[in-house]
Amino acid sequence: MPSLLLSSPSELDDLNKLKHKKSKKAASMAADLDLNGSVEEEKKSKKKKKNKNLESEDGEIYNSDGEGSEKKISKKKRKASDEERSDTISDAAARANGSALKKPKLRKNDEDEEVIARGENEGAANPNAVSKFRISKVLREKLKSKGIESLFPIQAMTFDSILDGSDLVGRARTGQGKTLAFVLPILESLTNGQYKTARKTGCGRPPSVLVLLPTRELANQVYADFQAYGGAVGLSSCCLYGGSPYRAQVLALKRGIDIVVGTPGRIKDHIERGTLDLKFLKFRILDEADEMLNMGFVDDVELILGKVEDVNKVQTLLFSATLPDWVKKISARFLKPDKKTADLVGNEKLKASASVRHLVLPCTRQARAQIIPDIIHCYSCGGRTIIFTETKESASQLAGLLPGSRALHGDIVQAQREVVLAGFRKGRFLVLVATNVAARGLDIHDVQLIIQCEPPRDVEAYIHRSGRTGRAGNTGVAILLYEPRYSSSISRLERESGVKFEHISAPQPADVAEYVGSDAARAISNVSDSVIPVFQSQAEQLLSSSGLSAVHLLAKALAKAAGYTDIKKRSLLSSIESHVTLLLQAGKTIYSPAFAFGILRGFLPNEKIEGVKGLSLTADGMGAVFDVPADDVNAFTGGQENANMATIEVLKSLPPLQCKDQSRGGDKRRGRFGGGRFSGGRGGNGNSGRRNGGGHGKGDGGGRNRFNKRR
Numbered sequence: 132m133p134s135l136l137l138s139s140p141s142e143l144d145d146l147n148k149l150k151h152k153k154s155k156k157a158a159s160m161a162a163d164l165d166l167n168g169s170v171e172e173e174k175k176s177k178k179k180k181k182n183k184n185l186e187s188e189d190g191e192i193y194n195s196d197g198e199g200s201e202k203k204i205s206k207k208k209r210k211a212s213d214e215e216r217s218d219t220i221s222d223a224a225a226r227a228n229g230s231a232l233k234k235p236k237l238r239k240n241d242e243d244e245e246v247i248a249r250g251e252n253e254g255a256a257n258p259n260a261v262s263k264f265r266i267s268k269v270l271r272e273k274l275k276s277k278g279i280e281s282l283f284p285i286q287a288m289t290f291d292s293i294l295d296g297s298d299l300v301g302r303a304r305t306g307q308g309k310t311l312a313f314v315l316p317i318l319e320s321l322t323n324g325q326y327k328t329a330r331k332t333g334c335g336r337p338p339s340v341l342v343l344l345p346t347r348e349l350a351n352q353v354y355a356d357f358q359a360y361g362g363a364v365g366l367s368s369c370c371l372y373g374g375s376p377y378r379a380q381v382l383a384l385k386r387g388i389d390i391v392v393g394t395p396g397r398i399k400d401h402i403e404r405g406t407l408d409l410k411f412l413k414f415r416i417l418d419e420a421d422e423m424l425n426m427g428f429v430d431d432v433e434l435i436l437g438k439v440e441d442v443n444k445v446q447t448l449l450f451s452a453t454l455p456d457w458v459k460k461i462s463a464r465f466l467k468p469d470k471k472t473a474d475l476v477g478n479e480k481l482k483a484s485a486s487v488r489h490l491v492l493p494c495t496r497q498a499r500a501q502i503i504p505d506i507i508h509c510y511s512c513g514g515r516t517i518i519f520t521e522t523k524e525s526a527s528q529l530a531g532l533l534p535g536s537r538a539l540h541g542d543i544v545q546a547q548r549e550v551v552l553a554g555f556r557k558g559r560f561l562v563l564v565a566t567n568v569a570a571r572g573l574d575i576h577d578v579q580l581i582i583q584c585e586p587p588r589d590v591e592a593y594i595h596r597s598g599r600t601g602r603a604g605n606t607g608v609a610i611l612l613y614e615p616r617y618s619s620s621i622s623r624l625e626r627e628s629g630v631k632f633e634h635i636s637a638p639q640p641a642d643v644a645e646y647v648g649s650d651a652a653r654a655i656s657n658v659s660d661s662v663i664p665v666f667q668s669q670a671e672q673l674l675s676s677s678g679l680s681a682v683h684l685l686a687k688a689l690a691k692a693a694g695y696t697d698i699k700k701r702s703l704l705s706s707i708e709s710h711v712t713l714l715l716q717a718g719k720t721i722y723s724p725a726f727a728f729g730i731l732r733g734f735l736p737n738e739k740i741e742g743v744k745g746l747s748l749t750a751d752g753m754g755a756v757f758d759v760p761a762d763d764v765n766a767f768t769g770g771q772e773n774a775n776m777a778t779i780e781v782l783k784s785l786p787p788l789q790c791k792d793q794s795r796g797g798d799k800r801r802g803r804f805g806g807g808r809f810s811g812g813r814g815g816n817g818n819s820g821r822r823n824g825g826g827h828g829k830g831d832g833g834g835r836n837r838f839n840k841r842r
């Protein structure tokens with residue numbers, strides 16, 4: 132259940148202690164932190180909200196144009212404000228949850244009045260409207276110019292806590308706006324809040340904010356946000372990462388800077404060279420914290436964080452979509468004991484993005500390059516696609532095989548990495564083949580499709596990679612390819628990510644025709660009539676000499692226009708081309724693959740049986756599916772005439788199958804996946820094709836660590 136908790140290592144325990152220690156009011160406020168609160172809680176929340184709105188809108192703490200300064204807060208009010216800190220959290224939680232949603236009351240018979248009434252109530256109806264938060268006018272306008280009128284839940288839940296000075300751990304699924312969740316309150320805090328006067332200003336000033344990120348690309352992206360929003364409120368930023376020249380970075384630091392964004396390796400270098408002074412930091416942010424620590428940056432991160440003069444005067448924020456338990460423990464070293472935790476994922480089963488369709492497709496390594504273009508045709512909706520490979524070599528190789536695609540990984544020089552990413556962002560090419568260097572945080576418009584060439588090593592990688600699509604409320608598709616014989620890795624991922632995978636098979640000729648053909652048809656109908664007189668006589672000649680009907684000839688022309696001169700049959704089991712998947716049934720239970728081979732030997736010659744590949748048993752135990760070369764299909768289907776009770780048919784879609792271990796082990800009732808691992812999968816619906824709802828939708832840290840070598 133999503134939650135915003137007053138937390139220390141054991142958040143629940145602490146919440147209980149809190150309930151006992153504090154007054155009745157505090158206990159009821161703690162209850163309010165549950166986002167799925169009761170009606171009673173909602174009433175309390177509304178009451179507090181009324182007070183809160185008075186506090187933030189009366190111009191004494193923050194007036195409506197954000198110019199109100201802390202100086203204006205009377206002692207009494209400051210005390211009240213401190214006392215009500217927890218209220219603020221529950222308000223935020225209530226707002227984040229939308230529990231203050233009211234139906235607008237419209238006045239009848241007067242159109243103008245109706246509009247006014249709707250306008251008034253719309254503000255009330257949207258508890259996360261930007262205007263409801265202590266966000267200055269200039270930032271509000273900046274947000275508006277980017278189409279942002281209300282805060283996303285993670286932003287709404289954490290804004291007040293960060294602005295009011297808390298250390299915080301924030302977790303929300305991919306694409307839910309975690310970057311602005313720290314950017315906005317930090318900027319407000321530095322320009323209108325508690326650090327307005329405390330922060331260093333003037334020429335040569337040391338930074339007030341340090342944001343650490345695991346990859347160069349991600350550092351650049353977050354830097355861009357600080358530049359845009361920070362620039363609007365007069366704060367300067369710079370980005371420090373490896374692979375780029377020191378000179379410009381040193382100059383920027385010498386001139387004086389407010390916000391430093393970067394990767395741990397280069398930040399550490401600057402500290403050691405004496406060019407970066409972190410003594411006076413007000414904020415330290417670890418974005419994608421688990422990845423940085425996972426990458427072996429713990430020592431670097433600790434060294435960097437240890438450079439502040441007084442840890443009590445710095446706020447530390449830690450954000451990620453994935454927070455493995457070990458990171459929560461490590462955060463106890465970096466964050467104050469009274470830190471808060473805003474966890475929008477919590478114990479919910481689904482850890483990956485809910486706005487992404489998660490599909491799995493069996494495909495051998497050899498078949499990948501052949502099948503990927505068709506997957507893109509069928510599932511990308513004409514938008515961008517990111518393909519993840521496990522190694523740098525295979526990223527380069529695959530990009531070489533896919534026309535119009537480019538590779539991105541840690542062996543590519545930094546300048547080139549930046550050119551590639553910029554080209555992809557601008558839509559100069561639509562397919563990026565990348566290693567995990569692109570798995571985290573990258574926010575690229577209109578990425579409709581993610582293809583993972585094989586199951587990643589850990590569930591976190593799956594969550595982050597698939598989260599490059601379906602961002603900011605948009606939808607997307609993530610397709611995971613896997614070697615049929617390693618299907619058990621799919622069940623592990625399914626269990627750990629909470630995703631219920633849809634099992635699909637390779638796009639078949641009919642699917643390709645449907646998606647590619649309609650594009651080609653559209654392209655042909657857009658051709659000007661002026662071409663007809665020029666090509667007419669050749670068309671007539673072709674029609675008479677081909678011996679084909681006009682429709683058949685046009686079908687060929689459409690295929691050619693779409694780039695196809697031949698569409699080969701493809702195995703449903705392994706995606707291998709020129710192979711066809713067959714189903715053997717014998718009117719009785721087929722206990723094991725050996726049993727199935729025995730039946731086949733009863734009516735087929737050995738040389739044909741040697742061509743059988745990937746034989747697997749169906750989940751109901753009544754059949755066996757296998758691949759044969761397309762040329763042998765007739766021998767198999769024809770041979771059944773001599774078979775005793777056995778039938779063979781060409782499959783159009785894959786039925787649910789037993790997992791491999793079961794097929795070998797024989798007794799499917801005892802298997803861990805009893806009932807068929809795939810029984811909840813496609814259920815015999817092997818459709819491929821575009822089912823995406825439409826919609827549109829962070830390089831390495833310096834090449835000095837174990838992890839980077841893998842990229």
Ligand SMILES: Nc1ncnc2c1ncn2[C@@H]1O[C@H](COP(=O)(O)OP(=O)(O)OP(=O)(O)O)[C@@H](O)[C@H]1O
Nearest residue numbers: 279281282283305306307308309310452572574603
């Ligand atoms: N309040 C908002 N309203 C509309 N769009 C928003 C809002 N906040 C952020 N966005 C947009 O949502 C997208 C995703 O934001 P962001 O990259 O911060 O997500 P994230 O949670 O950090 O994702 P990841 O876990 O993948 O790093 C960005 O394009 C951002 O501009």
